[in-house]
Every structure is written in structure tokens, then in C-alpha cells.
Amino acid sequence: MFEHVQLLLSFVYALALTHILASATELVLARDRVRFSGIHALWMVTAVFLLVSNWMALYAISRIQDWSVPQVALLFATAVAQYFTCSLVSPRVVHAHETDMAAFHERHRGVISISFASLSLMAIALNLTEAGPSPAPRWWITTALLLGTIALALTSGLAASAALRRVSGVAFFAVMVWIAVWFRV
Numbered sequence: 619m620f621e622h623v624q625l626l627l628s629f630v631y632a633l634a635l636t637h638i639l640a641s642a643t644e645l646v647l648a649r650d651r652v653r654f655s656g657i658h659a660l661w662m663v664t665a666v667f668l669l670v671s672n673w674m675a676l677y678a679i680s681r682i683q684d685w686s687v688p689q690v691a692l693l694f695a696t697a698v699a700q701y702f703t704c705s706l707v708s709p710r711v712v713h714a715h716e717t718d719m720a721a722f723h724e725r726h727r728g729v730i731s732i733s734f735a736s737l738s739l740m741a742i743a744l745n746l747t748e749a750g751p752s753p754a755p756r757w758w759i760t761t762a763l764l765l766g767t768i769a770l771a772l773t774s775g776l777a778a779s780a781a782l783r784r785v786s787g788v789a790f791f792a793v794m795v796w797i798a799v800w801f802r803v
Contacts, residue, residue, distance in 0.1 A: 620680050623690055630697040631673045634704035638666055641708035645719070648711045655719035657784050658709075661730060664791045665707045668737060669700055671798045679748075689747060696740040703733040727783070731775020734790065738767040760797060767793050 642662065645652050682689070707730055709722040723730070742764050745757060770793065773786040 620682065620685075623685065623693060624676050624680075627676060627693060627697045628673070630694075630701050631669055634669055634697075634701040635666070637701075637705040637708045638662055638669075641710070644711035645709070645717065648713070648717060651716045652711070653716060653718040653720060655723050657787055658707075658719045658723035660787060660791055661707050661723070661734075664734070664787075664794065665704045667791070667798070668734075668794060669704060671794075672696065672700055672737075692740070692743055692747060696737070696744060699733065699736045699740050703730075703737055706730050706733050727775040729775075731771045731773075734774075735768045735771040738764045738771065760800075763793055763797055767797075 679693070706726065709717060709719055711717045742761055745760060745764075746753075767790055770786045770790040774783050774790060777783050777786065
């Protein structure tokens with residue numbers, strides 16, 4: 619059963635990665651007409667990082683012997699959330715027009731932040747299903763950090779202060795990298 623689930627999720631992850639890679643390629647090719655935004659580029663990198671981390675985490679579920687419909691549904695819902703996160707953060711380049719990454723980010727930051735927050739929420743739900751009746755202390759720490767990333771993601775999209783949005787975006791990326799490194803070690 620694991621192979622079927624992994625195959626389906628891998629297709630969804632591959633499509634999600636395609637969105638970001640295609641967008642990045644278009645941005646590079648149209649670089650003379652692109653107004654670059656470092657913070658939006660960081661969100662694109664964060665989406666790729668989370669995609670790769672989530673795809674690698676599929677290996678950890680290979681030890682599950684009996685699959686339930688809710689487990690598969692939650693994994694698929696996470697993959698769908700990952701897909702939307704990657705597609706929402708990928709600006710389209712319209713030929714013969716300037717592409718303003720900063721304006722794109724400003725216009726869509728609310729929905730982008732909600733998609734990243736939903737990924738953190740899904741990670742908590744997935745961790746809860748794997749934790750069992752008495753979670754290890756590491757689970758509680760990871761859950762607390764993920765709750766923090768939800769707050770950071772929402773702050774990055776909804777705060778009135780541009781400086782606060784930038785700081786929370788950088789902090790979101792840093793915490794996600796720390797969780798991935800700490801969890802994998």
C-alpha cells in the first residue's frame with residue numbers, strides 16, 4: 619500500500635515543483651523586465667525547501683503496515699496544500715510586460731501566508747497521527763515550533779508593518795530549516 623500512496627503523493631509534489639521551477643525559469647529569462655523582490659524570492663525558496671522536506675519525510679511513513687483512509691486522506695491533503703503553496707508563490711511572467719515581484723507579493727501575501735500556515739497545521743496533524751497515545755518530548759517541541767511557524771506565516775501576510783512582515787518571513791524560513799535539521803538528526 620505504501621508504494622501506491624507514495625506514487626500518488628510524488629506526482630503531486632512533482633507538479634508543485636514544476637510550478638516553481640517554471641516560474642523561476644521565466645523570471646530568469648525575462649530578467650531585464652523583472653523587478654526583483656528578495657522577500658518574495660525567499661518565499662519561493664521556502665516553498666521548495668518545504669516541498670523537498672515533505673517529500674523526504676515520505677520515507678518515514680514507509681514503516682506503516684496498515685493504512686487507514688484518514689491517514690491517506692491527510693497525506694493527500696498535505697500534498698494538495700503543498701501544491702497550492704508552490705503554485706500561489708510562483709509569479710507568471712507576461713511577455714512584453716514588466717513583472718514586479720514585489721507588487722505580486724504585496725497583492726497575494728495574504729493567501730500565500732495562509733497556504734504556508736496550512737502546511738504547518740497539516741504537519742501538526744500528521745505528527746499527531748504518528749505520535750500515538752504518549753508522544754515523546756521531541757514531538758511536543760516540534761509541535762510548539764510548528765505553532766510558532768503558523769503565527770509567523772500569518773504575521774508575514776497580514777501585519778501592517780512591512781518590516782514586521784519581512785522579519786517574520788525570514789524567521790519562518792529559519793525555523794523550518796531548524797525543524798528539518800533537528801528532526802532528521
